[in-house]
Amino acid sequence: MTGAVHRTWAWMRVGxxxxxxxxxxxxxxxxxxxxxxxxxxxxxxALGSAALLIACLGSGRRLPRDARTWGHLLVAAFFCNALPFAMFSIGQQTIDSGVAGVLNATTPLWSVLIGVLSHSERGLRPVRLGGLLLGFTGVVMIFAPWQMTGPVGWGAFAIVVGAASYAVGFAYIGHNLVGRGIPTISLSTAQLIAATGLTALTLPAGGLTPIEISPKTLIAVVILGVVATGATFHLTYRIIAAEGATNAATVGYLLPVVSVALGAIVLDEGLSPRIVAGMVVVLVGVGLTRRAERPPSVPALAEAPAAQVPSRT
Structure with missing residues (x-):
């Protein structure tokens, strides 16, 4: 395969x-x-873990068996799946889907901040510090605490908590689940199974409400679980395996554009000048923190050993 064709396929996968x-x-x-x-x-x-379990068993792989790995997976499942998934669902009761997508893109900002606080960041460069401050300024512009009170304000706060939760989970996974010789499909499947178990504990808090579901809603739920959760969770690993972390990170820049576009086109969501300006500021800030970052060394993600880099929604 020529270099041009390879790059074309790489960008298609990222897209x-x-x-x-x-x-x-x-x-x-x-x-x-x-x-x-x-x-x-x-x-x-549940739908995401079921889809991945079928793929895992169909490929002849097995789930992790040792208690230590499952212990780490439970922690990862809480911070990378159960908590942020719940926060996004709660937040989107009062926040438009496009704004939620942009606030989700702040995860790299939280990752940098966690690195600084935990002293894992070696000498935060001025450009990255500027990007960090700029990014959070954009969050404040979107959040608008001087305007957004009540349910709307709490909805925005929930989305930000979900984005920060991803950053905590990524840091934990980087220390405890990367390069342990476990196939990527096994890790992603096991983590979503663990997340299903954790979220099942919250059923008494609104999960037992009677459901009257329309065909449109049913289709949305199935796509959300099987495709937007299960498939993307594993597709992330494959892109990193083929193109490395840099191309995978590029998705973070495109994701808010997609969420805003779909929200405006499909749901007819409106955007005020303040929110649009806040979105631009957030993306510029994220770009500065990523651009000044030295590319990390990424091990090959063959079927084993594998690195665990979870999905961000």
Whole structure:
């Protein structure tokens, strides 16, 4: 395969993943028409884990067996799946899907901040520091605490908590689940199974409400679980395996564009000048923190050993 063809396929894969990730917020919005946040969360975890379990067993792979790995997976499942999935569903009750997608893109900002606080960042460069401050300034512009009170304000806060939760989970996974010789499909499947178990514990908090679901909502829930959760969760690994972390990170820049576009086109969501300006500031800030970052060394993600880099929605 020539270099040009390889690059074309690489960008096509990145584009597909960005479309799938970015559409997550649309499917959540549609699912919330008939389901409670708890029901949306457990549905996407259960359907995603079922889809991956079929793929895992079909490929002849097995789930991890040792208790230590499952212990780490439970922690990862909480911070990378159960908590952020719940926060997005709660937040999107009052926040448009496009804005939710942009606030989700702040995860790299939280990752940098966690690195600084944990002293894992070696000498935060001025450009990255500027990007960090600029990015959070954009969040404040979108959040607008001087305007957004009550349900809307709490909705924006929930989305930000979900984005920060991803950053915590990534840091934990980097220390405890990377390069352990476990196939990527096994890790991703096991983590979503663990997330399903965790979210099942929240069923008494709105998960037992009677459901009257329309065909449109049912389709949205299935796509959210099987495609936007299960498929993207594993597709992320494959892109990193083929193109490395740099191309995978590019999805983070495209995701908000997709979520905003789908929200405006499909759901007719309006955007005020303040929110648009905040979105631009957030993306510029994220870009500065990523651009000044030295490319990390990424091990090959063959079937074994494998690195665990979870999905971000």
């Amino acid at each position: 597909v993943l960005a479309l799938l990730w970015g559409s997550t917020f649309l499917w959540i919005e549609l699912a919330l028409d008939a389901l409670t946040p708890v029901q949306v969360t457990i549905s996407r975890c």
